[in-house]
Amino acid sequence: MKGYFQVKTEDSGNIIDSLHPLELKILFVFQAGKTVDDNVLVTEASIEQSQKDMAIGWLLAKDVLSVDSEVVEKTVTLTETGERYADSKIPELRIFQSIKDNPGYSMADVKGRGDIEPTEISSAIGILKDKGIIRVVPGGKLEIGDESLLSEFEGVQRLVNAVKDKAEIRLSDLPENEQTVIEGLHRKRGKTKGVFRINEKVIRTYSLTELGGKIHPAVLQRGRPVDEISQLTPQMLKDGSWGGKSFRKYNITLPPPRITPGRKHPYKEFLDNVKYKLVAMGFEEMRGGLVENEFWNMDALYMPQFHPARDIHDVYYVKEPRLSKDIEDPFQVKVSETHQSGGETGSRGWKYLFDADKARRLMLRSQGTAVSARTLAGNPKIPGKYFSIARCFRYEQVDATHAQDFFQIEGIVLGEDINFRTLLGLLELFALEVAKAKEMEFFPAYFPFTEPSVELHVRHPRLGWMELGGAGIFRPEVTIPLGVNVPVIAWGLGLDRMAMVALDIHDIRDIFSADLDMIRTKRVQWV
């Protein structure tokens, strides 16, 4: 409804389109420069009083009509008693008729009849007697007196019937004598109830406004609306009454009401797309825990225990308990040997004393590669391709580019055919499929657990040159202690920049925003 009144007044075409059939019916009654009052409207427009009131209200609000004048008008309607008299005549006439038709008709006969109320009987008999139209003779019998005087009551009856016919008559339309009769009978007369009701109402006179005058010719030109359907109903369909009728035209350019649909979170939608894409490329999903020990998060990845990134200023440690119960056999022994001396891997190792307690230290997972490490140790498929979208935590000051927790998208590829060139081939696939980039460049990179290591830069169709991900071939010091004897690619995709551009956000904290309005209204372009 709100939009309905938002129509701009200068747009007359719009107004005509928006007019309800009732409004059109009313406008048809008007002529340029002439006024029309309420009474004329009801009769000429052939609509009901209540419909007229509603439609007039709309037209006034739209500034199509204006009110010229108001007068108070009296009208006459029948009371319940009057309605009864219209159906079966007034008591005076009925009693007179009975006397005339039944010689010897007595007072007792009159009082015994059940079709007239006792109070009406005594009142009617009294009047008829007073006027001398009937007489009471000894023995209680009733006789006709001066019959000519009865015409007064016949006049009342005609008036009752006339009001009944029209339902409502303007008092001023009646001759003065009839007005007197009505005024006499509208009050309570003795104990009887009134016959007529006199109503006072405001009659307004309307004329077309300037805007009304402007649109009026077009309204006339369109022709009188005949039974337009506004809402198609089940009943119309059942009985076919819609047939042959036209449907009211809507102003379909109005804004619709707002709804709030059920919807994926836009960033989750992005991650879903990535996940389906990876599955389509033959990757199997792997999952891991939010809490890890240092062994799986770092030791198993051949990050030495003195590595600069293994510090209270880099990762979050768990308060209590501090240590995991144990480290799965045989990995603890094999990994610690590898760190110390290379173990069975052909490496000379890091050459330091491995601390088994430090390996058990509980922490919040700081890299998705921890999930890969556990997959390697869990008898993976060969050839095999795996991915995870893992929530990770870093000890970093939270700001526009650093969040306290974030998603890492990464995985592994195992197979006899894995080498530096197939590593580049996989990255090329990511560039083409994930970033739709045809231009790419490979840079030497460093990750503690891969050698060789590569950084992938791509020319994104919209974002220009950007770093898309990092990858490498797991060092033998990682794979062999975990029981894997084929080369393994480890890869990670950095898609947050793409996501943030698609989401039009400039602060990484907004990815997990609590602002419902922002989440609801965010629009994204993924392809």
Next chain:
Amino acid sequence: MPTISIKKKDLETLIGLQFSLNDLERHLQLVKGELKGYVAETDEMRVELSDSNRPDLWCCEGIARQIKGKLTGAWKDYEFFYSDGTNKIGQIVVSEDIRDIRPYVGGFAATGIPVDEEMLVQMIQTQEKISEVFGSKRRRISIGIYNLAKIKFPVYYKAVRPEDISFAPLGFDEKMNLQDIVERHPKGETYGEILRGMAKYPILIDSKDNVLSFPPIINSREVGEVKVGDTELFVEVTGIDIRLVLLILNVLAVNLHDRGANINIAEVLYPYETEFGKTICIPNDFTEPLPLPLKDIDKVIGEGIDIEEVITLLDSYGHWVKRAGDELQVTPPPYRDDIMHPVDLCEDIAISRGYSSFNPVMPSQMTVGVLSDAEVFADQIREYIIGSGFQEIISNILTSKEDVLYKMGLEQEKVVEVDNIMSQSYSALRQWLIPSLLRVETASSESFYPHKIFEMGEAAVSDETSNLASRTVIKCAAMMSHPAANFSEIHSILETLMYYLQMDYRLVPGEHPSFIGGRMGWIYTGKDVVGLIGEVHPKALTAWEIHMPCSAFEVDVDKLLEIYQANP
């Protein structure tokens, strides 16, 4: 990893060539470096170095050395590594009592070059980056540089009681004992932690009882201050790992030599055995040759590279290569200790040839892509709840006890807490998700009502019986919020969800401080509690500063899946 500032001119002088910025950017690939910025007015380049095992590259000299070697083939011989002892500057004598404190030391002298402004700046930057990042904030190694002229050899490295020795440290005029320095000197406050609990502290002192420094805290003001114009330096490294001590001394020696200094060796005399014996000459080439079979290169790279080309590529990258049939013996330069396995040499070969010279090959073996059952099941539930008109939310998992316990009226429940807290707001992992939804409601009172939101995500549930003392569980919570939000409408959502999952459930009335009494229930399937539902208690809403009724439910999706799969 470190970002350093260098002057482009200085780099070009050291290389002996001039470059456009674009060319330099490309050459930086040789050192895994990225140009982060260049200011023309000051000629200053900011370069980020990513290889944490190559501290030799974290300085202008190292970058220049790698690029120059590749472009010109000219590598210096660094003959001082193989000195016959004629240029020995003196001895460093180590005491037995330092063994359990900070057991290793080494030093050398650099002579015959006036220290200029840029050299001093670079020297200090290198010292800082290496001891901070590579040296784990001076714990593993620390570096001291001195005016050689003020030192009388032999120099003694020993342990002393903190009160027994006093000297004026850099930055102070007064003499302070070692305890004072740890407590009052800014460097003592920063690095004193390294010596905590030790009865004695390390000291370097010369034959005239002049203190050189109090490693790893601070140099003496008298001996340990290097100025522009000095021509003779003494460089010393102490630490807890002898390989690192030797490596960093080698890096510093070649850096100074690259700037034209003569390097004079020093001899360290240990009373105890070390990996390299009791008497060690510094600088010391401790690297060993590594066999590199040609077939290993083929396997790692994925294409056969001619042996002559391999030799050239390694040679121009700084290695010393000897050929024996189809096997190569490769000795890394003495300033590198990162070659642990033949794969490390394979990467050097690839970098030396340039990554762009290799053609990518698509991995060809067939694999099947598949999501985990948990993910498929979770997505199924997400679809149903979204279809019921709910907006999905994602929240941080690292939050606080305030949010997941106290605001919810909970006290006793155990959650996974962070030990090294940076901010109380990020100090505990959530164990349930309804607080995450209330967080959204708190921030969204201006957003068009009704609010129907849900989240599917992970939480960490404490579990003393599990190896990691907690389990990661996928949970799903849904919440409605509007002026007439009530139990029955959120129950309808749960009912609909469980209908489509084909799971029978029943609600058992219960008590929970987060919910209004008599309007809360536990969700059961069979004998298992799988979740809870209720109207959120006004106390909880007030704690969250929410002025709108909320009703919510939460289910354990992993548990639902377990039951779902057990009942086909």
